[in-house]
Amino acid sequence: MITPFFKLEQTEEHVVVTIKAPNANIRDAEIDFCEKTFIFSAAPYFLRLYLPGFVGIPENSSSDYEADSGTFVIKVPKQNKGEEFKDLEMLSELLKPQRPSGQSNVEELEEEIEGVLADQKLQKEEESPNLEEIKKFGYGFGWYKMGIMKKFGEELEDLFAIRNPDEVEITKRYDIMVKNDEKSFDSEHYLADLFDVPDELTQIIKSSLPSNIFTFNDDDRLILKDLKVIKLKRFTAEENKQIMYSLLDILFSYLLDLRINDWEPNVQSDVMVAKISPSISNFVRFSTLKDSITSAIRRTLCYCLYRNFDLCKKELEDLDVILEKGRSCLLHCLLALRKRFYNSSHDFIYLFNQLFIDDYCIWIQIVDEKVLEQVREELKEIRKSLQKSDISELDLDYIETEAKMIMMKVENGEYDSDDN
Template identity: 35%
Template sequence: MLTPKFKVLQDDKHLSVHIFAPYARISDAEINIDGESFTFYSSPYYLRLTFSGRLVDSELEKHTAKFDAAVGAFIIVCEKETPGQHFANLDMLTTLLAPHGATGVNKPMIEVVGDEKDGELLDEQDEDFDWMYEQTLPEENIVTGGHKYGFANNTTGVFTALQNELKGVVDVSDPDNKSASQRREERITHELRVFDEDHYLADYFEVDTAQQCVEFIPEFYSITSDEVELSDQDKEDMMKLPRKEHLLDKGAQSIVYLGLVDILYSWCYNHRVTLGENCVESAWNVAKLSSTLSWFDSFTHLKDVAVGSVRRSVTFPLIRNWLLSQEVLKDTAQILSLGRKKVLQCLLEIQRFFNSSEPRYLLNQLYITDYCVWIQRIKDNKLISLADSLKKLKISKDDICLDLEDLEAAAHLVLEEEEENALAHGENINNIVTDFAGLTVIENGAALGANDNEDGLKKGAAINPREGLAQLSDSDSSSSESDSEDDSDEDSDSSDSSDDSSDDDSDRDGSSSDSSELDSDDDTLSESDEE
C-alpha cells in the first residue's frame, strides 16, 4: 500500500482532509471515522490519521466526500464532535501518521501513559529548564552498553563496523571507545591547535565579503510563527519519516535541546554566507560547524554551546569573521523564536543536504531524522524560552580562548608601523624632488639657475632633459629678442660679422691655394736659376 500525500484544514465546526490519490479506484474508496481516528482506503492507497480531538463518527453519516479530478484529490469534510475545539499539530504530518502509543528507538512497543491536552503530553516536558545551569551528563554503562552518541545518546557501536566511513563523516576518531567528556576535551584541543591566525586576520581586514554576509537580512526576520509555511518538498519528506515517539527523561531532554541549538547555528551560518542560496559546500558547512555532528559532543550548558559554535565558525569555514559569528547567534535565536514549524523546516533541509552528500547520510540516521520526528511533538514555549536565553547570552572574544584581542591589537601595531614607514619614504621622495628642482642646468657653457626661468623649469619637468634644455634655450632667445632693439642690432651685427668671418675663411682658403701655387712657381724658378 502507498501512503498518499495529504493536508488537513479546519474551521470552528469542520475538519477538511485533502488526500492526493490520482491513481485510486474511486468506486472502491472507503472512509472510516471513529473518534480521534480517521482511515481512508482506495487501492493502492491507504491513510490512517490520529487527531488531537474527536470527530463525529462516520456511522452518523455527517461527513461529505468528493473527488476533484482537476487535482486528483479526495476532499473529505468531517464534523467536529465539539464545535469550536482547536485541533493541534495539523501541520505535523508525521505526528498525524503515528499511531497512538508509538515509542522511540530500541524500546518495546508500549502505550504512552499520561494526560493529554490538545494532543500534547503533560509530563516531564512541562518542567522548566534553566538553560544557564550546568547539567550533568547521564552515566554510561560501558560494560553493557558502551560509550553512546547520537540523538539523546541512545546509539553505540555504529562505527565499529563502519571504520571506512568514519573520516568522511566526523572528526572524532574511534567514538565507540571514548566517553562524552573525552570527545569534548579532544574537540577543544583540536580547535585551539588548528586555528589559523593569518586566515582570521585576512578576513578581519579584508571586510568586503564578510560585510556582505553581515548586512544580509534573512527572510525569516520578516515573518511571524503563524506565517511559516512548509513547502511541498518538506511535506513529502515528512511522509517518509518513521512513525514513532521518543520518551526522554529530563537529562536527555536537556542534551537534545542544547544539541538542537548547536545544529541550528551551523544551518544559520550556511544560510547567511550563501545569502540564502545553498551550494555544494552546504552539507560540509553544517556538519563541520556543529560540534554535535562532527564530534558527537553532548552539551550541558547553553554558554558552552555558543562558545563552541562561535569558535568553530572562526576556525574552519571559508569566511572567518567575529561580527559574522555574532550575527549567526542572533539568527539562531530568531529561528527558535518562530517555533517548531520553522525549526522543522531547517532540519528537513539539513536532512536533504546529508542525503545528497555521502557518506554524511549516516548523520541523518544518528541525529537529524530523530530530531525531525521529535520536534513535531514538543511545545513552542520551550523553544521560545530557549531563544530568550540565547538572546540574553553575551559571548566575548576572551570566552573562546583564541587570544583574538591580542592578535588584532598586534596586527594594528604592524599596520601603523608600515604606514609610518610609507610616510617617511614619501617624505624622502619629496625631498629628492625638491633637490632636483634646485639643480643648475648648464647650457652651451653658461650656467642657468633654477630661479632664472621658472616657466622653463615647469615646462621642462614634464619632458626629458634635452627637450627641456631646448625649451630653455628657445625661451631665453625669445626673451632676449624682446628686450630691446639695440640688442637686436647687436645680434644682427654679430650675425654680419659671422658672415664676414665666413668670407674671410673662404678667402683664406683661396689664398692658401694661391700660396701653394706660388710655392710651386718659386720652386720652378729656383731650378732654372741653378741651371
C-alpha cells in the same frame, strides 16, 4: 498499502484533510471518522490519522474529488466549534496511535535503524552494547548509539573529527575538540576578515533572512508521510535540554551555510554543515547552551570560508528567528537538511541522517513545548551578553590588540619585521 500524500488545515468549524491518491478508484473510496480518529481507504491507499481533538459526526461532513489530480478534499466537522487543533503539521504524530492520557509527552527515541533509506541501511548489530557502555561512549542523537562508526574506519576520516567515538568517552570529547580547534585556528585569516572585510562578506552579513525560506511545505509532507515512526522511551527533562542544545549547534551550522551561499546550498554544503557543527563532527554533549553556541562560533572562526565574529552574531539572530517561528519551522529546517544529506554526492553523508537527523525529525514533533521555550529564552540572554572573550580559547581580544599595535607602528614608520 500505500500511505498517500496528505495535509491538514483548519477553519473555525472544520479540519480540512487533503489527500492525493491518483491511482485510487473513487468507487472504492471509504472515509470514516469518530472521536479523534480519521480513516481514508481506497486501494492501494490507506490512511489512519489520530487527531489532537474530537471531531463531530460524518453526517455533517463534506467531500470533493478532483479527478485530474486524484485529490480528495474532506471537511471534517469539529465537535467543539472554534477549538484549535494544535500541531497539524506534525504528521508523524498524527500517524502514530495516541498515548494514554496519563503517560508523559516527553519521551526519548530508541534506536531503530530501519529507515526509509532502504538501500543505505546500516547493518544490524550482532550484539547490542550494554547500557553502561552507551552511557559512557554513546553518540548520535541522544548519545545512545554505538557500534556504527567502527565499521567504517578510515572511510570517514574527512567527515568526523573524532573518528573512533566507540573508544572515546563522552566526557572527554569536548576537550579533544577544543584542542583541535586551537591548533586549526589561523589568526591571519581571522584578522584579514576583520580588518579587510571582503565586499561579499559585507553583503552576506547585511542579507535579510528570506521570509518564505522556512515555511513548512508539501515537500516536507512527502518526507514525513514515509518517515518511520521509531520506538520511544523516556528522556529526563535535563536530557531533553541537552538534545536541544545539540540541535541548535546543528541548525547554527545549517543557517550559516545558507547565509554565506545566498540562501542556496552548493555541492559542499553538506560537508560544511557537518564540519562546523560540534555535535556532528565531534559527538560532544553540552551541559549548557552557552557551551554549544560558543563551540559553534569557535569552529566557524576556525573552519568557515568567512571567519568573522559579526557573521557569527548574525547567525545567532537567524537562530533566534526560527526558534520564534516555532516547532514547524524547526521541523522544516531538519527535513531540508535531511534531504540535502540524502542527496549528497559523498558516499557516507547519509550517515548523518541515520545518526542524527531522522531521530531529530521525530523528536522535535513531540518534545515538550516548555523545553523549546526555555532554550529560546536562554538564547536571548546569550545574544545580549555575548563577547569575544567568551571564545576564550582563541584569545581574540589579544590577537586584535596586538594586530592594531602593529598597524599603528606601520603607519608611523616604526615597525620592524624583526620585532615580531
